Amino acid sequence: MMEDSKNLLKKVTVEKLSFGIGDVAAATGVSQSQLRYWESKGYIQSEVINGSKNRKFTYKTLINVQQIKTSLDDGFTLAGAAKQMQTRADYFDTLRSFFESRFEGMAVTDERTEINLGAFDPEPGKDLVARRVENKWQFTLIDHTK
16 A cells, blocks of 8 residues: 555646646736736746747646735735745745655555655664554654565
8 A cells, every 4th residue: 555655646746737827817816917027026937838928837836826915915015925935835845855755655544644754764674654643643663674
């Protein structure tokens, strides 16, 4: 079961999704003119596909737009909202990098959840496993040489 979850994680990638400016505007409630302005200020980026004038935005950019909008709605200035978004993006990029490099598998049952974080550096013959039992995380080393 652990191996199946590792393969599933590798197959799930949203980086390949792209959206037109109208799609991003509709999904986030931010006008197309605002999106163009934010892009001109460097707060968000788009790609031009095949030399056309059509902008394509990644899923990550769509999330960033939503985060900026939420911060604006909370009273931040545009510059402050963009800074908040960048801080969150950096945070999630770090977490994603960690899990992509360490994730070996996951098993979920009614009783517990178990995440294998791979070889434990001080003891390479053992894997570090995080287990959630009764909503508390516990860590253990599992010998994977057996």
